[in-house]
Amino acid sequence: MVLYALVVLGLFAYAVADLVRTPAPAVRTLPKALWFVVVLPPLLGPLAWLAFGRPRRQRSGDAPAAPPARPVAPDDDEDFLRDLRRRSRDPRDDVA
Numbered sequence: 505m506v507l508y509a510l511v512v513l514g515l516f517a518y519a520v521a522d523l524v525r526t527p528a529p530a531v532r533t534l535p536k537a538l539w540f541v542v543v544l545p546p547l548l549g550p551l552a553w554l555a556f557g558r559p560r561r562q563r564s565g566d567a568p569a570a571p572p573a574r575p576v577a578p579d580d581d582e583d584f585l586r587d588l589r590r591r592s593r594d595p596r597d598d599v600a
Contacts, residue, residue, distance in 0.1 A: 512546045519543050519550035522558065530559040 520543060528536045533556045542557070543549040579585065 515550045516543070516546065519553045523553060526559060532557055532559065 520540075523531075523536070523539055523543060526536070531539060534542065539553060539557050543553050
C-alpha cells in the first residue's frame with residue numbers, strides 16, 4: 505500500500521513539474537490551464553497528461569523545429585567573416 509502511494513505521488517509530482525515546464529503552445533488536446541485540473545485526480549490525471557497532453561517527442565531523424573538563432577561556428581557567421589576580411593586589408597598591419 506505504501507509503495508502504491510509513493511508511485512502515485514511520484515507520478516503526480518512528475519506530471520505537474522512537466523506541465524509547468526511545458527510551454528503553453530506545445531501542450532496538446534486541452535489548454536494548459538485546464539490540464540492543471542485534469543492532473544489533480546490521482547493516477548488517472550497524471551497518466552492522461554503523459555498520454556494526451558505532453559508535446560510529442562521528435563524522432564532523431566526529424567529536423568529541429570527552428571534553426572539556431574546565432575551561427576554555430578565562427579566561419580558560419582557572416583559578420584565575423586566580413587570583419588576578418590576587413591582587418592586583413594588594413595594597411596596598419598603592414599607597419600612593423
